[in-house]
Amino acid sequence: MPEVLIHKAGPKSGLWRLAEADEAFGNPYWAYHWGGGLALARYVLDHREAVAGQRVLDLGAGSGLVSIAAMEAGAASVLAADVDPYAITAIGLNAAANDVAIETALGDMTQSEPPDVDIVLVGDLFYNEDLAVCVTGFLDRCLAKQINVLVGDPRRAFLPHLRLRQLQEYEGLDFGSPSRGEARSNAVFAFVPS
Numbered sequence: 001m002p003e004v005l006i007h008k009a010g011p012k013s014g015l016w017r018l019a020e021a022d023e024a025f026g027n028p029y030w031a032y033h034w035g036g037g038l039a040l041a042r043y044v045l046d047h048r049e050a051v052a053g054q055r056v057l058d059l060g061a062g063s064g065l066v067s068i069a070a071m072e073a074g075a076a077s078v079l080a081a082d083v084d085p086y087a088i089t090a091i092g093l094n095a096a097a098n099d100v101a102i103e104t105a106l107g108d109m110t111q112s113e114p115p116d117v118d119i120v121l122v123g124d125l126f127y128n129e130d131l132a133v134c135v136t137g138f139l140d141r142c143l144a145k146q147i148n149v150l151v152g153d154p155r156r157a158f159l160p161h162l163r164l165r166q167l168q169e170y171e172g173l174d175f176g177s178p179s180r181g182e183a184r185s186n187a188v189f190a191f192v193p194s
Contacts, residue, residue, distance in 0.1 A: 035174030035186035037062060037123030040152030041069035043168050043188040044121070048073040050150065054118040057081065059109060059135070060125045064091035064102060066152070070121065071100035079115060081105040110138040114147055122191075123152040132158035139163075139191050149191035154184055164189035 044051050044066070052074035058067040061080035064087075070078050080091045080102050088104045095102040105115075111134070114120070120142050126132045139149050150167070153159050154174050167190055171183040 033173045034062065034124040035154040035172055035184060036152035036156075037066050038152075038172050039154075039168070039170040039186035039188050040121055040123045040150060041065045042170055042172075043150070043152065044069045044073045046168075051075045051119060051121075055079075055116065057109070057115060057117040057120045059120055059122045059138070061091055061104075062087055062123070064094040066121050066123050067091060067102045068094060068098045068100055071095075071102060072098070077101075077103065079103045079105055079117065081107070081109045083108050108134075110134040114138070114142045114145055117147060119148040119150065121150050121152075124154075124156070126151075126153055126156045126159040129158050132160065136160050136163070140194075143191070143193055151189045151191050152186065153189070154186045160191075163191055163194060165192055 050073075051070045053076050056067070056070045056075045056078045058064070058070065058078055058080045061067050061082045064080055067078045067080040078100075080088075081104070082088055082091070083106070085106055088106050091102060091104050109115070120139065122135065122139070125135045142149055151159075151164060155161075166187050168188045170186050170188075172186050174184050174186065
């Protein structure tokens with residue numbers, strides 16, 4: 001797996017200094033292990049043909065783990081998108097630590113047309129009902145443009161199960177799990193037309 005500088009949010013993490021310095025800091029979701037992202041990164045490293053030579057969008061990129069895995073698996077390019085400016089900074093740091101070039105985009109891509117890419121990788125964006133609706137609509141626009149979509153998720157409540165075909169399952173940690181916590185099932189799916 002790529003080297004990722006994940007700074008888990010906690011009392012001793014030092015992230016509190018950022019929160020004190022910036023009122024807009026918010027919840028640092030990018031600073032946690034997310035099971036779907038871990039599974040998706042593992043999948044693209046195990047199945048390089050899924051991204052090799054492809055232009056990739058990593059939607060909700062967080063710390064950049066999936067983006068880095070895609071570049072290491074031979075992607076032609078990766079655009080890592082996230083709504084959190086601190087995530088964008090973390091992606092840059094992690095890309096540099098892994099000696100890969102990743103373009104970043106700050107903002108909510110689900111409200112626009114898909115960029116000019118071949119495949120979209122989505123790790124753990126179905127944890128909230130409103131977000132799941134927006135992401136599903138965006139992914140439908142991707143399919144309409146013949147863009148392939150892979151989703152990594154531990155089967156969260158708002159995952160559109162009827163739109164998914166399971167490709168692989170991995171045991172691993174998930175958001176909020178202690179570092180020695182119980183492993184759970186995290187899966188990778190192809191997003192398919194309704």
